[in-house]
Amino acid sequence: MCTEPPRDERRRDPPSRRAPPHFAPRARPTTAHHARARRHRFARLEVRARVRLARPVAAARARSVARRPYPLATRRRARSTADSPRARFSPRRSTPRASHARATRVGRARVVAEASRTIDFIKYQGLGNDFILIDNRDSATVKMSSEAAAKMCDRNFGIGGDGVIFAMPPNDASEDYSMRMFNSDGSEPEMCGNGIRCLARFVSDLDAMPPKKYKVGTLAGLIQPEMRADGQVAVDMGMPIFEPSEVPTTLAATQDGKVVRAEMDVDGEKWLVNAVSMGNPHCITFGRAGGEADGPGLKLDEFPLSVVGPKFESHPCFPARTNTEFTQVVNRNYVKMHVWERGAGATLACGTGACATVVAGVLEGRVDRRCTVELPGGPLEIEWRESDGRIIMTGPAEPVFAGKYFL
Numbered sequence: 001m002c003t004e005p006p007r008d009e010r011r012r013d014p015p016s017r018r019a020p021p022h023f024a025p026r027a028r029p030t031t032a033h034h035a036r037a038r039r040h041r042f043a044r045l046e047v048r049a050r051v052r053l054a055r056p057v058a059a060a061r062a063r064s065v066a067r068r069p070y071p072l073a074t075r076r077r078a079r080s081t082a083d084s085p086r087a088r089f090s091p092r093r094s095t096p097r098a099s100h101a102r103a104t105r106v107g108r109a110r111v112v113a114e115a116s117r118t119i120d121f122i123k124y125q126g127l128g129n130d131f132i133l134i135d136n137r138d139s140a141t142v143k144m145s146s147e148a149a150a151k152m153c154d155r156n157f158g159i160g161g162d163g164v165i166f167a168m169p170p171n172d173a174s175e176d177y178s179m180r181m182f183n184s185d186g187s188e189p190e191m192c193g194n195g196i197r198c199l200a201r202f203v204s205d206l207d208a209m210p211p212k213k214y215k216v217g218t219l220a221g222l223i224q225p226e227m228r229a230d231g232q233v234a235v236d237m238g239m240p241i242f243e244p245s246e247v248p249t250t251l252a253a254t255q256d257g258k259v260v261r262a263e264m265d266v267d268g269e270k271w272l273v274n275a276v277s278m279g280n281p282h283c284i285t286f287g288r289a290g291g292e293a294d295g296p297g298l299k300l301d302e303f304p305l306s307v308v309g310p311k312f313e314s315h316p317c318f319p320a321r322t323n324t325e326f327t328q329v330v331n332r333n334y335v336k337m338h339v340w341e342r343g344a345g346a347t348l349a350c351g352t353g354a355c356a357t358v359v360a361g362v363l364e365g366r367v368d369r370r371c372t373v374e375l376p377g378g379p380l381e382i383e384w385r386e387s388d389g390r391i392i393m394t395g396p397a398e399p400v401f402a403g404k405y406f407l
């Protein structure tokens with residue numbers, strides 16, 4: 001049984017997500033506040049745009065003056081309908097052509113102004129687990145804040161994605177690259193299985209490299225994805241971690257220092273769970289004690305993932321929150337799994353989750369070490385090697401579209 005742990009406030013509400021002091025509640029902004037803020041923002045954009053355009057516009061004006069056959073004043077007078085004092089001193093009327101030119105100039109100015117705040121991206125997906133990939137290899141600092149990344153992942157107000165992944169320079173000579181990631185809620189995980197396949201495909205696409213094996217530094221250590229000639233990516237995910245304090249979980253070990261079929265109370269119901277870290281924390285369950293857990297597992301077609309998932313994610317027995325895998329065994333080499341991810345909710349697939357599921361299935365004696373995990377987005381092939389205890393995950397990674405994002 002779990003004991004109530006001190007809550008890890010840093011994970012649950014990282015400093016970057018807490019409101020800074022100047023965001024402390026103030027008087028409610030009025031429509032006038034909004035209008036003034038909009039005017040200021042617009043004015044700033046216009047000024048920037050004018051500075052950028054000043055040179056080309058001045059040059060074009062000089063060229064056009066040079067081409068004029070006679071002085072401007074004479075031309076203006078010749079165009080006026082009457083040579084009366086009123087006609088001569090009234091403000092110049094705009095012709096449709098002139099207004100069109102002016103509108104084009106202003107439009108171009110806005111695009112230039114906004115273009116100065118864009119970032120290039122390519123969107124990739126691995127079994128529907130989708131990520132925005134940023135080439136960050138020219139700097140050891142990520143090119144955006146966790147808040148900006150969360151906004152980018154929004155499916156209505158941004159590009160849409162389960163996370164943003166940065167291809168970073170290597171940390172040392174043992175690596176080709178390193179990887180950092182923000183979940184769609186802005187939190188930073190240690191590892192992402194589908195994400196690292198996408199990262200391997202991304203750098204290999206950028207560098208136009210023939211299939212090869214990469215050494216990638218992550219917050220969970222060195223991970224080695226290998227681009228295969230058939231387009232699949234096979235990843236050496238390293239060894240699972242069982243030590244409860246390293247998962248981290250406050251559940252007590254039940255079998256050789258591992259948390260296997262441990263009873264956990266979730267909202268008044270007793271579930272049997274396994275706790276495994278693949279660099280990031282996983283809680284794997286086949287169902288409730290005295291219920292599904294005593295048979296082949298959960299009936300996933302009728303499982304209310306979005307109701308139950310969040311209760312596991314922020315369960316006090318997992319102080320850094322957890323990814324949770326809800327599982328149904330089809331046979332010893334085939335399981336179905338639905339995932340509720342920490343920091344991202346229901347996703348179509350989870351690579352680290354599929355690895356953790358096979359490990360839990362083997363420890364519970366339900367599956368063999370070579371097993372297909374069927375996820376809502378498609379199947380992943382997992383092998384937990386007996387020879388060295390390492391896990392190999394094989395699956396696809398596909399580019400979807402590329403673009404510029406207005407930061």
Ligand SMILES: N[C@@H](CCC[C@H](N)C(=O)O)C(=O)O
Nearest residue numbers: 189192193194280350351352
């Ligand atoms: N989808 C991923 C896992 C992404 C990180 C996870 N949400 C976490 O916070 O640990 C995968 O394919 O492994």
